[in-house]
Amino acid sequence: MSTPSPTEHTEPDSEHRKRSWNDFAAFLTQKPNIWPDDPSHPAQVALRTYSLSLFLSLGPALLPAAFSLITRSSAPETRLGSFRRVLRRELSFTGFPFAITVAVGGGVALKHFWEAIGIRHADNQYDLEVRQQSVVTSAFQRRATVFSLAAQACSRMSNSTPFQKALLSNALSSTIALFLLQRIGPLKAGSRRPSATFGLTLLFFVRATDAIMQHFLCTEAARKANLHIISANRCRSKPNSLLPADGDHKAKKWHQSTAAWMDTVIFWACSARIMWCFFYQPHRLPPSYVKWISSLANLDKRLLDVLRVIRSKEWTYGHSSTCSHLLTSYAKDRGYPPSWGDPQLLPAFGGADADATWKALGVPGRGGVGGLPCEFVHSVVAARWGLDNSCLTNVGVRFSLAFVEAIALYLPVHFLPLLLTRPRSILQRHRAIPALLAATRSATFLSTFISSYFFAVCLTRTLVLAKLFPWIAHDVWDGPYGCVLAGSLTCGWSILIENARRRGEMALYVLPRALKASLPAKWLASSRASVRLAERIVFVLSLASLLTFATHEPESLRGLSRWTLAFVTKGSNAEFWKKRKRETETSPETSISSSSNSTPTQSIDRL
Numbered sequence: 001m002s003t004p005s006p007t008e009h010t011e012p013d014s015e016h017r018k019r020s021w022n023d024f025a026a027f028l029t030q031k032p033n034i035w036p037d038d039p040s041h042p043a044q045v046a047l048r049t050y051s052l053s054l055f056l057s058l059g060p061a062l063l064p065a066a067f068s069l070i071t072r073s074s075a076p077e078t079r080l081g082s083f084r085r086v087l088r089r090e091l092s093f094t095g096f097p098f099a100i101t102v103a104v105g106g107g108v109a110l111k112h113f114w115e116a117i118g119i120r121h122a123d124n125q126y127d128l129e130v131r132q133q134s135v136v137t138s139a140f141q142r143r144a145t146v147f148s149l150a151a152q153a154c155s156r157m158s159n160s161t162p163f164q165k166a167l168l169s170n171a172l173s174s175t176i177a178l179f180l181l182q183r184i185g186p187l188k189a190g191s192r193r194p195s196a197t198f199g200l201t202l203l204f205f206v207r208a209t210d211a212i213m214q215h216f217l218c219t220e221a222a223r224k225a226n227l228h229i230i231s232a233n234r235c236r237s238k239p240n241s242l243l244p245a246d247g248d249h250k251a252k253k254w255h256q257s258t259a260a261w262m263d264t265v266i267f268w269a270c271s272a273r274i275m276w277c278f279f280y281q282p283h284r285l286p287p288s289y290v291k292w293i294s295s296l297a298n299l300d301k302r303l304l305d306v307l308r309v310i311r312s313k314e315w316t317y318g319h320s321s322t323c324s325h326l327l328t329s330y331a332k333d334r335g336y337p338p339s340w341g342d343p344q345l346l347p348a349f350g351g352a353d354a355d356a357t358w359k360a361l362g363v364p365g366r367g368g369v370g371g372l373p374c375e376f377v378h379s380v381v382a383a384r385w386g387l388d389n390s391c392l393t394n395v396g397v398r399f400s401l402a403f404v405e406a407i408a409l410y411l412p413v414h415f416l417p418l419l420l421t422r423p424r425s426i427l428q429r430h431r432a433i434p435a436l437l438a439a440t441r442s443a444t445f446l447s448t449f450i451s452s453y454f455f456a457v458c459l460t461r462t463l464v465l466a467k468l469f470p471w472i473a474h475d476v477w478d479g480p481y482g483c484v485l486a487g488s489l490t491c492g493w494s495i496l497i498e499n500a501r502r503r504g505e506m507a508l509y510v511l512p513r514a515l516k517a518s519l520p521a522k523w524l525a526s527s528r529a530s531v532r533l534a535e536r537i538v539f540v541l542s543l544a545s546l547l548t549f550a551t552h553e554p555e556s557l558r559g560l561s562r563w564t565l566a567f568v569t570k571g572s573n574a575e576f577w578k579k580r581k582r583e584t585e586t587s588p589e590t591s592i593s594s595s596s597n598s599t600p601t602q603s604i605d606r607l
Helices: 006-028 032-037 042-071 076-091 096-116 121-133 146-155 162-182 198-234 244-280 287-297 301-311 325-334 352-361 374-378 391-421 423-427 429-463 483-497 500-518 521-525 529-552 559-573 575-585 588-597 600-606
Strands: none
Touching: 042 076, 042 096, 042 559, 076 096, 096 162, 096 529, 096 559, 162 529, 198 244, 198 500, 198 529, 198 559, 244 287, 244 301, 244 483, 244 500, 287 429, 301 325, 325 374, 374 391, 374 429, 391 423, 391 429, 423 429, 429 483, 483 500, 500 559, 529 559
8 A cells, every 4th residue: 555645645634724714714705795695694693783782782871961961961061071981882892782792793703714614524534534544744744833723623623513613602702702891901900899791691691591491391392292292103093092293282382381380480589579679678679670660669768768667676666766757757748647657656566455546546447456557558649539548449549550651651562563564564453453452461460560569568467467466566567577578479470461471571581680689799799709700601601502592492592582692693584584574475465465466367377
């Protein structure tokens, strides 16, 4: 057997590397006029990612600055300076749009790079055979260039699956994006500030965890479908035997019902934690959350302060307190005697003694229980009709007012997509009526959420529990583990009114806030290296997993994450775009117009 010369076994390898690099360079420098034919091109992915992330980050950031420019609330130099700072922050290389573009577009570019340089399993096998046959090695082959080392590292991945290659590519690009967002460098190494990307890390972690859970649920559903098919094949000769289609339907139904109940429990637990923190630890919630809940709850700030001093035992029924002025002033503003808000005069327990105290103070309808009169808890919601002393009326009025506000909020949410995508369909009953019903359903959920909270509060401190156990001090019923906890544990079950799809999206929305509110405050404010390292690992793995699932298992993603990632990674090839195109092509308007434009001969041919 003849020995190949150095030229014979080195030329294919060098020519192969040269051709692969030229192919990759040509791929990146394709002319723009052929880009629409390849929506997965890294340049197109980067362009869509940057446009969408810029819209999501720059819009909310510019609103306060633009509002200050219009209202002229400060000096012109100050207003223009804040406007420039927002633009400089968002449009810089360390801003959110550019960093996310590096994460998404960089991962796609790396994956295309590995594919374009031709490091595939067959090529590696060919190179291995050539090396085994070679006896004489030239001096040129002994040189270890940077490119050859990189090619060897890539060749070791030849036996990896496409999912693993995509995960590694996305992990590398996500690491670079994190370094940009956190501005990690020599000047920032000694920074003692809390991490500014912690909220984003929790968001990615929740979405990635949900994708993993959906993946296992899909796998279990497929296993159940296979078992049904096997059972059907065994019983095929029997009458009324199970068909494979029935097995697929039952497995899909099991998957949907399991995911819906998981979403329900998650939303219930998260809403309970968020509402409890609203009353006692509002600093652990985003300011926008606190403001929104305050507007819906319609409670006086002094009443919230009293609940907090009851928790800290600075306020005790039957004893004087330094915080007595909180509710005495509140009673005056409401038109009640100041004695109704004095903790020293209010009964601490229920029973006959409480009835005598209420008779002396002139408080009606509170026999058998102690504590603060419910008129204060009801606030001014039903006071305009003179019904603020009725717990049931307070619940009904709160439900009605919240429903009106919620329907005004949800009507644009459900009708704007129709107006933007299919404006004519707004006049069609089969599209307008379901949208109206969906908005009504969402408004019913929100109004039930609010009213059920106050109903549970009144059941605990006035109507049921406090009357059944009058010997328990009312400091307990009005404390953190009394009526507030009961309301927090009750309101979340109103999510059952919503449909299963919206339950999942709402659970994923509140879960990052609840997680942040549950973590130790000292740990969140810490700038220790271990805390920063843990956050960076979670950020990189979560974002890389999301991007990989979007490419290889998009059915594991749900809601906004599925829509957003499908749009940025696939563009017009995304499934929802194809579905909308099919709906447009098969819409009644299109069918009527095509039928009216067709000739009689064409119509006969169709028949």
